[in-house]
Amino acid sequence: MTPLTRREFLQTTAAGAVLTVGVSFSACGGESPPDSGGAAFAPDAWIRIDEAGEVLVVVDRSEMGQGVSTSLPMIVAEELDADWSRVRYEFAPANKAYYNSLNGAQITGGSTSIMAAWVPLREAAARARVMLLTAAAAEWGVPLESCRTISGEVVHEESGRRLDYGALVAGAALVPPPGRVALKDPSDYRLIGRPIPRLDLDRQVTGAITYGIDAGPAGALVAVIARCPVFGGRVRSFDPTAALAVPGVRRVVEISEGVAVVAATTWQAIKGREALQVEWDEGSLANLDSAGIESRLHALGTEEGREARREGNGTAGLDAATEVIEARYDLPFLAHATMEPMCCTASVTDEGVTVWVPTQAQAAPALFGGGSRGVAADVAGVSQDRVTIHTTNLGGGFGRRAETDFVREAVAVAKAMEVPVRVLWTREDDIQHDYYRPISHHILRAGVSDRREVVAWSHHIVAPSILQRYVPSFVPDWVTRLGGPLKGGIDPTAVEGAIDLPYAIPNLEVRYTRADLGIPVGFWRSVGHTHTAFVVETFIDELAATVAQDPVAFRLRLLGNAPRHARVLERVAELSGWGASLPAGWGRGVAVHESFGSFVAQVAEVEVRGTEVHVRRVVCVFDCGVVINPDTVEAQLQGAIVFGLTAALKGKITVAGGRVEQSNFHDYPMLRMDEMPRIEVSLAPNGDAPGGVGEPGTPPIAPAVANAIYAATGTRIRRLPIAL
Numbered sequence: 001m002t003p004l005t006r007r008e009f010l011q012t013t014a015a016g017a018v019l020t021v022g023v024s025f026s027a028c029g030g031e032s033p034p035d036s037g038g039a040a041f042a043p044d045a046w047i048r049i050d051e052a053g054e055v056l057v058v059v060d061r062s063e064m065g066q067g068v069s070t071s072l073p074m075i076v077a078e079e080l081d082a083d084w085s086r087v088r089y090e091f092a093p094a095n096k097a098y099y100n101s102l103n104g105a106q107i108t109g110g111s112t113s114i115m116a117a118w119v120p121l122r123e124a125a126a127r128a129r130v131m132l133l134t135a136a137a138a139e140w141g142v143p144l145e146s147c148r149t150i151s152g153e154v155v156h157e158e159s160g161r162r163l164d165y166g167a168l169v170a171g172a173a174l175v176p177p178p179g180r181v182a183l184k185d186p187s188d189y190r191l192i193g194r195p196i197p198r199l200d201l202d203r204q205v206t207g208a209i210t211y212g213i214d215a216g217p218a219g220a221l222v223a224v225i226a227r228c229p230v231f232g233g234r235v236r237s238f239d240p241t242a243a244l245a246v247p248g249v250r251r252v253v254e255i256s257e258g259v260a261v262v263a264a265t266t267w268q269a270i271k272g273r274e275a276l277q278v279e280w281d282e283g284s285l286a287n288l289d290s291a292g293i294e295s296r297l298h299a300l301g302t303e304e305g306r307e308a309r310r311e312g313n314g315t316a317g318l319d320a321a322t323e324v325i326e327a328r329y330d331l332p333f334l335a336h337a338t339m340e341p342m343c344c345t346a347s348v349t350d351e352g353v354t355v356w357v358p359t360q361a362q363a364a365p366a367l368f369g370g371g372s373r374g375v376a377a378d379v380a381g382v383s384q385d386r387v388t389i390h391t392t393n394l395g396g397g398f399g400r401r402a403e404t405d406f407v408r409e410a411v412a413v414a415k416a417m418e419v420p421v422r423v424l425w426t427r428e429d430d431i432q433h434d435y436y437r438p439i440s441h442h443i444l445r446a447g448v449s450d451r452r453e454v455v456a457w458s459h460h461i462v463a464p465s466i467l468q469r470y471v472p473s474f475v476p477d478w479v480t481r482l483g484g485p486l487k488g489g490i491d492p493t494a495v496e497g498a499i500d501l502p503y504a505i506p507n508l509e510v511r512y513t514r515a516d517l518g519i520p521v522g523f524w525r526s527v528g529h530t531h532t533a534f535v536v537e538t539f540i541d542e543l544a545a546t547v548a549q550d551p552v553a554f555r556l557r558l559l560g561n562a563p564r565h566a567r568v569l570e571r572v573a574e575l576s577g578w579g580a581s582l583p584a585g586w587g588r589g590v591a592v593h594e595s596f597g598s599f600v601a602q603v604a605e606v607e608v609r610g611t612e613v614h615v616r617r618v619v620c621v622f623d624c625g626v627v628i629n630p631d632t633v634e635a636q637l638q639g640a641i642v643f644g645l646t647a648a649l650k651g652k653i654t655v656a657g658g659r660v661e662q663s664n665f666h667d668y669p670m671l672r673m674d675e676m677p678r679i680e681v682s683l684a685p686n687g688d689a690p691g692g693v694g695e696p697g698t699p700p701i702a703p704a705v706a707n708a709i710y711a712a713t714g715t716r717i718r719r720l721p722i723a724l
Helices: 006-013 068-080 113-140 165-172 201-206 266-275 290-300 314-320 371-380 405-417 427-432 529-546 551-558 563-576 630-650 701-713
Strands: 047-049 055-059 087-091 147-150 153-156 162-164 221-226 234-239 249-255 258-263 277-281 306-311 323-331 343-349 352-357 361-363 387-391 421-424 440-448 454-463 507-514 586-595 598-609 612-623 678-683
Touching (some): 055 068, 068 087, 221 405, 234 249, 258 266, 352 371
């Protein structure tokens, strides 16, 4: 037999072959690699190319409006040299191959989507491109170096021959994946850095996007759940008779979270719940109220607290200071109030569990609760390989959908009913049964020398711990991103933004006291930075006034070791017209903050009329390193500012009788259209690796507004929401 040439071998044996490389499946703990969907060329976990040359990018992060379903494909398409008009995406299944390298789970949070994907996706796409080049070179019998890729084709420069990626997939599937590959020089980027329209834009405009509230099999029953209104309370007894008499109600089911009323439609389920008779065991928190909570935090503030950071000697620095300035701050619990309330559809059969859910947490190690897949498996009593997670678009996340309580409820009810069931939360359910942004109390003291220099800084934070619930075994020995261990009992999410203070102050101490209140707390957009940025940046402003210095100039003098902070601060001062005159009753305030690897400076212009605060203009300068899509980055900053401004002006969750007093947007209001300021965003990209985008825009807005109010009225704001 005549031996086959390489070209003949590729032509005759490669059809339909699937190759899966580029991600370490050996690190997947025995889990099978994600299915390639029958693609002719599947060189890694994220890229699928078919015979027509269509490129499918598997997006392994949740889309909740931040544009990740466009920005991640842009990274792939750039290094792959794909034809952008032939790029599409689908959401990844739950699989360890898609664990986020920065948080160790398949979780979208911490503004890590781009940060975690930046290197792996580029390398995966570059390997795929080399494999396509190799297949084309073999097809033509020419040196690999004589070929190049452009817009979904391989081109042989000398002969002018061209082959579409689709014609090469069979051969490329048999090419051994290369080891190290060269990545594009940024000067050659044709997609990254350009404002590319979102891939889902047409479906967003036409309403074709599928959200969790719409997902699941046709005919699924609907359940709403009666939950104890008191934190920690449980069902003592219930009478389903009246609920079952409501037309359409099929069954009343007790689960660990409460009592579910299952019906054919949402309205029938809600009316059935209204008729349901439940007697609650309210537990030990029935007398808890906001006044008592605040008193407890203030009492804890008199304790020494645990040391989170020390530079020099804070106590000695204060003692030696000519003048000591002290301020105390109180920030409330906050709800997430996502536009789409919590929802999940589940089906439990003998074959396994299928879940349709808008989740930020598809899968995670057991230490982190297992994510949606782990929770579904636990409730159904099956192994995780028998659980299928279909991730839908999220109608808002903000950290709330990193929780899995709504998944647990849906699987429990579906298991009891033995048919698909969609659990829906009402707005009242959503606000009164949230995992809230922690309340916090802060005591700040600073010492000023006779030369009017800040020589000492002390910051004591009193707040509940988020991580104590998530990973209690981690809290005693948690290692921060700064590289140093925090001492026992310190939650890094409570002290972030305080322990990494950018200002050069020789004597510095930060302390933390954990407040155990029994109220569920969780991750809220930008987490600890939402309270530390407010108190740090308003207190810095107060120190500037104490030494009679301009707030921008004062900050710049203290930012000698923080060039990226200084850069955005100088730029925002320039763009905002800092120092220019304003009408009577107006004020201009500034704040600068770093979070999630990005640097933000904001200036707010505020008009004060009596006790009314009107934010008229916000100027924002943003440095996140490399910018993938300027359009989605700007949109995220606008949204983050509105989110933070709403909280600063309106947000407050209060408790009476162990119950949340707010229930809907009439008493937990959102910023309205006529209250919206003009927002001007300026991006300051550089060659640094990308930082986060979704969250960093939120922390600076509250202190910028508070400082503007001081400039207009002489009144310091030390409590949120703002009230004059």
